[in-house]
Amino acid sequence: MEKTQVYLPAEELAALREAAARSGRSVADIIREAIRKQVLKPRTQGPVALWDGEPKRTSIDHDSVYDEV
Numbered sequence: 064m065e066k067t068q069v070y071l072p073a074e075e076l077a078a079l080r081e082a083a084a085r086s087g088r089s090v091a092d093i094i095r096e097a098i099r100k101q102v103l104k105p106r107t108q109g110p111v112a113l114w115d116g117e118p119k120r121t122s123i124d125h126d127s128v129y130d131e132v
Contacts, residue, residue: 069094079093
């Protein structure tokens with residue numbers, strides 16, 4: 064592991080320290096977790112579908128399903 068420095072506005076640093084105190088973790092641990100979640104998150108491998116077959120309407124008309132009785 065290597066050491067680095069980050070400059071934060073006072074209010075962000077205070078909020079970060081409060082979050083660390085509430086969670087019982089270090090500020091560094093919270094920062095590392097945030098980097099893993101936001102910067103190093105795995106990219107999806109294409110679209111994810113929850114249905115089979117052809118879509119009946121486009122995403123623009125998605126509310127039209129409520130018009131059908």
